Amino acid sequence: MAKEYNFREIEKKWHQLWTERQTYKVTEDESRKKFYVLNMFPYPSGAGLHVGHPLGYIASDIYARYKRLQGFNVLNPMGYDAYGLPAEQYAIKTGQHPEKTTFANIDRYREQLDKIGFSFDWDREVRTCTPDYYKWTQWAFQKMFNSYFDEELQKAQPIEKLIEKFKKEGTWPADEKAQNDLLMQYRLAFLGETMVNWCPKLGTVLANDEVVNGVSERGGYPVEQKKMRQWCLRVSAYSQRLLDGLDTIDWSESIKETQRNWIGRSEGAEIEIKTLSNSPLKGENSLPLREGWDGSFTIFTTRADTMFGVTFFVLAPESELVDKVTTPEQRKAVDEYIKYVKSRTERERMIDHTVTGVFSGAYGINPITGDKCPIYIAEYVLAGYGTGAIMAVPAHDSRDYAFAKHFGLPIIPLVEGADVSEESYDAKEGIVMNSPISPDKSVEYDGESLCLNGLTIKEAIAETKRFVKAHNLGCVKVNYRLRDAIFSRQRYWGEPFPVYYKNGIPTMIPEECLPLELPQVDKFLPTETGEPPLGNAQKWAWDEKTNTVVDCSSIDNQTVFPIELYTMPGFAGSSAYYLRYMDPHNDKALVSPEAAAYWQNVDLYVGGSEHATGHLIYSRFWNKFLFDLGVSKKEEPFQKLINQGMIQGWSSFVYRLRGTNKFVSFDLLEVQYDNEAKKNRYFYQGTEADPVYADISMVSGNVLNVEKIREWTPEFRDGEFILNGNGQYIVNQAIEKMSKSKYNVVNPDDICENYGADTLRLYEMFLGPIEQSKPWDVAGIDGCFRFLKKFWALAQNILNNPNTQNAPSAEELKSLHKLIKKVTSDIETFSYNTSIPAFMVAVNELSQLKCSSRTILEPMVILIAPFAPHIAEELWEQIQMVNGKWVNGKCPSVFDAHWPVFDEKYLVETSVKLGVQFNGKVRFDMLFPADATPEQMVEMATSAPEAQKHLEGMQIVKTIAIPKRIVNIVVKPV
């Protein structure tokens, strides 16, 4: 009895059975090899899941199921990144506790995820906002606080070791406050007075990766620089290890490159610039740096070779040297300049690169030439990088060049053939000259003076470094652009810091008292006195005597102290969640040593590339720290990374005539390109028409359903719709990121309802390469649906054939093994989009061959199982019923079967390329005479000695002589 493919029934049945049978429950099993698949866990937003979300989940689910079929013990967990700004802002607006909305959103996500049929082990679910989870976020923070980075060992060490060292050296201060200040400079989690990105509109500081083009990533509000006392993580200490680790992991080159840029290693030299009196140089016309200050400062350069071209020095306006160097005569001008710089926002500084600066009145002495050079202060030099001071070489640095031109400073070219009359020559290629201009322009140290003339730039850099080092003028130095991460936020909905302030000194709450739970507040806004939202909490003080949280009113300076009001940023909870999945219910440890030893690290991580400089750096840092502690067993958390592309939406626009309630069909509009605004403007009979978003569900093709849109919102109800000649209203369409506000979100639920989860899964993979972004377009979904129906029909034909035990024919076996080969290698390389066509071809071939063999069907069902698990389980059950494999009314799951093994011998009708067999043909890559006819070529090819070897026992089916010099011979076993 051939049954119809009823996906609704099948999918419902298997969702139930999978839950009942705990099909996807995973436990540590030493007898099997582990495989850890992970998706970046989602932030549960109010908009629910859209068709873009599952793309990565489906891809990883296919891999997870495939690995399981290969006999691996697969961990494939899922959870929620539950702390975040939207829930908090919603809470401010409505007064609803963020936990309530977050949990409601999570339930909705879960419901949607369940429909798609993932193999997640839900017993291991984590939510970053639950105390049993954030206990370990707080714990890790405390460990970082109590650790420092040992430069020699290149790893984190307990802070006690550092104290011991100080004591031994005799540099350990007696005063408790001084001890605290000293250790703060070393702790991996530390309180720092740093310039931060302050966003007044959000009322919080932001990390560097949360600021894009000078505005906040979320909301696009202006961000300013502000000096604040903040918790920071010393990420920069791990710069070199973060960089080196990239070479050991299997990530895309572009994302590694992004991280390398972000870490920004540059090798250079630090050179000390001295005054006359403490300099070994004694010249007649040299002056001290400044009267009354006999100091020196250090500059950083990657172009040590250009020392002979230095004509001035520049300090960053924020540098503390500015005050020391400025002469009384220049004081006023400098103060004014500093005031101007402070008035500029980060964004202005970023966009506007006009040359500004001021002379400090002081001079520095070039240790190589002995020249006296003016010291300027200019905003183009950044305080946070290198030493905040540079030597300026206008001939070979475009920024120095612009500055020199503006202030009329000399420019000395140092590279042969470089014309610096119009612009600087920045390239690191060429032969050095003018270094020195004349022998007496190079200062002698211990009888040696530097000469670089005739060397290449690379040689000159090395030579200068040697010289500087040999004569103690400075040192070779590696700098990193990577900054320490600012780790506190002035928000409510985040992990509280397990810290209280005892006489102003931050003190950790005892480890055994963790977690420190987020207190209840009645308002989620900052307090009237400008304190963060936690300032609203009544019960937010720590009693040392009882080790409990007590009411703020009992703060008495004896045993009760105020608790930190800041909370942790979003990336805190997402930095080690992959470790927690290994052992999610353990209340004694983040992860037990046994579980960590078994699961090691994530073998396959799938997520968006937008996290390249955020989460993917922070969690690598966090993991390296835990690795130093021995908690994590691998130095890198994510061995292989796949970045799924974004699925974009089709936004639809209707056009409203300005000042009216008339909407005009798009094809009736005249287009004008506005050069200034760089966009199109539309007109109807001289009146401008403005685009208005229309919901995607009201549009089919590009035709608007006018009735539907009238029902949608009041603004359309009474609208007048001006239709085109065909009586249709045409909309304009654009591809944009899917977003609630653009009304272009396509929900996977509808697809599941109309086509089933298996079709959705197949189609999302069929759409194109997983890493590529593409617009969502349902046009092709019917193809995948039809394929599943054909697959079903083929299976029913086989199962209902009385002779299903028939031995398969050679052609059927060939079809099958071609498929095994293709699908196996596709899954290994994540080219799912080409597997699905292979299935289609195989099913067509087998249908045409009127295949009736279960020997073929069984492996086919296993092959499709990772892609379309529901239909596979259903067919497997039917096969096993026919096979009589049901035990006690229970059928084994297809996922307990074994992945079929490809056997080359079934592809025998194969071919040879100079002795190498492949795909259906024998190819002779020989040199034939240019004038040989095809017949002659075939004759020559088949009689060649190498050919005999391959033609033996074969029957020639067909020969193809490709003009020019190739002969293909299609053969078949006799």
Add this chain to the structure above:
RNA sequence: GCCCAGAUGGUGGAAUUGGUAGACACGAGGGACUUAAAAUCCCUUGGCCAGUGAUGGCCGUACGGGUUCGAUUCCCGUUCCGGGCACCA
């Protein structure tokens, strides 16, 4: 400005990594079944040219060169689109 990744029919995209370009799907056109619709099935579908026809010829993977018997694939240059970094000395 610097770095990275791309460009193939009407559309999404294949091509065993140097070997007959355009798999598979969508769309379009034609046909079968049907009272009709849905569903299903079959044929055609890169462009141009010749032929009643089977078929044959030429052009064609953004553009211009090169290496090679042979290039979508490798090398050099140009254009365009996307991503990252950006006063980082």
